[in-house]
Amino acid sequence: MEKLVEFTLGDEVIMKKPHACGTNLWTISRNGADIKIKCNACGREIMMDRLEFMRKLKKVIKNEETKG
Numbered sequence: 001m002e003k004l005v006e007f008t009l010g011d012e013v014i015m016k017k018p019h020a021c022g023t024n025l026w027t028i029s030r031n032g033a034d035i036k037i038k039c040n041a042c043g044r045e046i047m048m049d050r051l052e053f054m055r056k057l058k059k060v061i062k063n064e065e066t067k068g
């Protein structure tokens, strides 16, 4: 049961579980075989493989309008 989700560097994402700091908004800071996301509230970065990221991902918020 795989779902194809598109995301790019700089997109904001919401994960299924909130971070320890209470926020659930992250920004993708690395997009490759491994995905790195940065917590928007406390700045903590975590890295996980793509598969794990897809499993934990809830929603991608495209960030095109706020770019620049």
Ligand SMILES: [Zn+2]
Residues within 6 Å of the ligand: 019, 020, 021, 022, 023, 039, 040, 041, 042, 043, 044
């Ligand atoms: Zn945090």
